[in-house]
Amino acid sequence: MRGEGALVWDADGKEYVDMLAGFSVSNVGHCHPAVTAALAEQAGQLMHYFDLPGEPRERLAARLAAMAPGDRRRRVVFGTTGADAAELAIRLARWYTGAPIILSAYGGYHGTTGATMPTTAKGGMWAYFYPVLPQDSGHAKIPYSYPYRCPVGAAPEHCAEACLEFTRRMLLGKESPFAEHRAGVSNVAAILLEPMQASAGYIIPGAGYLRGIRELCDEFGFLLIDDEIQAGLGRTGRLWACEHEQVVPDMILTSKGLASGLPISAVIADDEVAASWGPGAHVGTFTAGALACATANATLDVYESEQLVKRAADLGSYFLDRLKGLRERHPILGWIDARGLFIGLEFVRDRVTKEPAADETAWMLDFCVREGLLFEKGGYYYNRFQLIPSLVIEKELVDRAVDILDRAMTMAEERSGIAPA
Ligand SMILES: Cc1ncc(COP(=O)(O)O)c(C=O)c1O
Numbered sequence: 001m002r003g004e005g006a007l008v009w010d011a012d013g014k015e016y017v018d019m020l021a022g023f024s025v026s027n028v029g030h031c032h033p034a035v036t037a038a039l040a041e042q043a044g045q046l047m048h049y050f051d052l053p054g055e056p057r058e059r060l061a062a063r064l065a066a067m068a069p070g071d072r073r074r075r076v077v078f079g080t081t082g083a084d085a086a087e088l089a090i091r092l093a094r095w096y097t098g099a100p101i102i103l104s105a106y107g108g109y110h111g112t113t114g115a116t117m118p119t120t121a122k123g124g125m126w127a128y129f130y131p132v133l134p135q136d137s138g139h140a141k142i143p144y145s146y147p148y149r150c151p152v153g154a155a156p157e158h159c160a161e162a163c164l165e166f167t168r169r170m171l172l173g174k175e176s177p178f179a180e181h182r183a184g185v186s187n188v189a190a191i192l193l194e195p196m197q198a199s200a201g202y203i204i205p206g207a208g209y210l211r212g213i214r215e216l217c218d219e220f221g222f223l224l225i226d227d228e229i230q231a232g233l234g235r236t237g238r239l240w241a242c243e244h245e246q247v248v249p250d251m252i253l254t255s256k257g258l259a260s261g262l263p264i265s266a267v268i269a270d271d272e273v274a275a276s277w278g279p280g281a282h283v284g285t286f287t288a289g290a291l292a293c294a295t296a297n298a299t300l301d302v303y304e305s306e307q308l309v310k311r312a313a314d315l316g317s318y319f320l321d322r323l324k325g326l327r328e329r330h331p332i333l334g335w336i337d338a339r340g341l342f343i344g345l346e347f348v349r350d351r352v353t354k355e356p357a358a359d360e361t362a363w364m365l366d367f368c369v370r371e372g373l374l375f376e377k378g379g380y381y382y383n384r385f386q387l388i389p390s391l392v393i394e395k396e397l398v399d400r401a402v403d404i405l406d407r408a409m410t411m412a413e414e415r416s417g418i419a420p421a
Pocket residue numbers: 023081082083084086109110111112194198199227228229230231255256
């Protein structure tokens with residue numbers, strides 16, 4: 001198997017338009033020459049040294065701190081994987097606030113380690129922890145705005161507001177475990193959220209949801225941990241997805257695309273929060289190794305030289321126009337969530353009842369892969385396509401993908417007797 005830009009070839013040499021990009025890892029495209037050159041150069045100098053604060057790491061830390069939204073002073077703490085960063089942020093939030101509970105959302109995904117599994121809402125994965133449950137009990141779930149199927153039953157345009165109201169009532173109420181307001185005791189350390197939910201099927205919350213969550217954090221005095229591991233680094237057409245709502249989080253998690261395939265993660269935290277920890281609070285043998293840091297710096301250089309954030313925004317709006325064209329002709333396409341190159345398509349048998357078209361979705365995915373278009377499906381009902389190409393994808397490849405999707409929908413509608421619009 002090999003890859004170049006937004007294309008991959010399998011072991012038999014068959015070519016695919018890659019709309020998975022290693023799950024948002026290959027944002028600058030596969031094997032970008034500037035990234036592979038930096039990797040080779042660093043490998044010739046020093047591959048690894050435990051916890052060495054060398055030049056690539058210092059430079060990366062300073063860059064990430066400067067990239068955070070808002071004008072707060074930031075400090076960067078490195079990890080090795082996405083889950084490692086989430087776990088780090090959970091521990092740091094508890095340490096800083098002295099409170100035990102972490103709120104996370106239905107549909108959220110933050111890792112599958114013992115300490116992150118409680119924040120990951122995947123029942124199937126939970127089952128594999130039996131007979132020992134994920135380690136931690138200081139967790140609770142809040143509803144996440146999913147306008148097409150609002151978890152608290154509101155219409156799409158009111159879903160954000162209704163989810164916030166539900167959460168606020170729980171935070172205020174006496175019959176929920178979050179506070180004893182008369183004694184001034186808060187039990188909540190932080191809300192840990194994806195600004196747009198990736199693993200749940202690339203769901204974009206209703207307007208105002210993230211801003212409302214920030215306001216709840218401020219009102220009740222706990223931290224906002226913003227998991228930008230998939231939605232961040234330009235994918236949604238802004239450097240950080242939280243910027244769409246002018247939200248400034250207390251901690252930002254980044255990983256996946258940061259080093260184009262080498263394992264690294266970082267928590268970009270408020271200086272005061274991170275400084276409350278002493279040295280050695282979070283260490284790992286391979287954390288922020290020289291190879292990963294050099295590769296991350298080269299990746300960020302490509303972001304700058306190729307203006308990838310703007311590119312994701314421009315190409316994303318072109319892609320969305322083409323997808324809207326498909327929705328006009330294909331009743332099976334019930335809903336489109338798209339911001340930049342963070343795209344979820346939801347398929348239904350009937351637009352009125354919204355009956356999920358799970359079998360059709362599986363059939364269409366199979367068809368698309370056979371036709372040379374690579375991506376994953378997901379969603380609450382296994383009825384969503386998840387399209388997350390690299391940010392360097394060419395317009396012609398978007399057109400090729402739309403043509404394959406068009407044919408897949410036509411055939412699925414014919415097979416299931418869904419009348420074309
Ligand atoms: C939003 C988000 N957070 C955290 C993680 C966990 O990252 P890792 O698989 O590197 O532990 C993922 C992985 O898919 C993710 O999508």
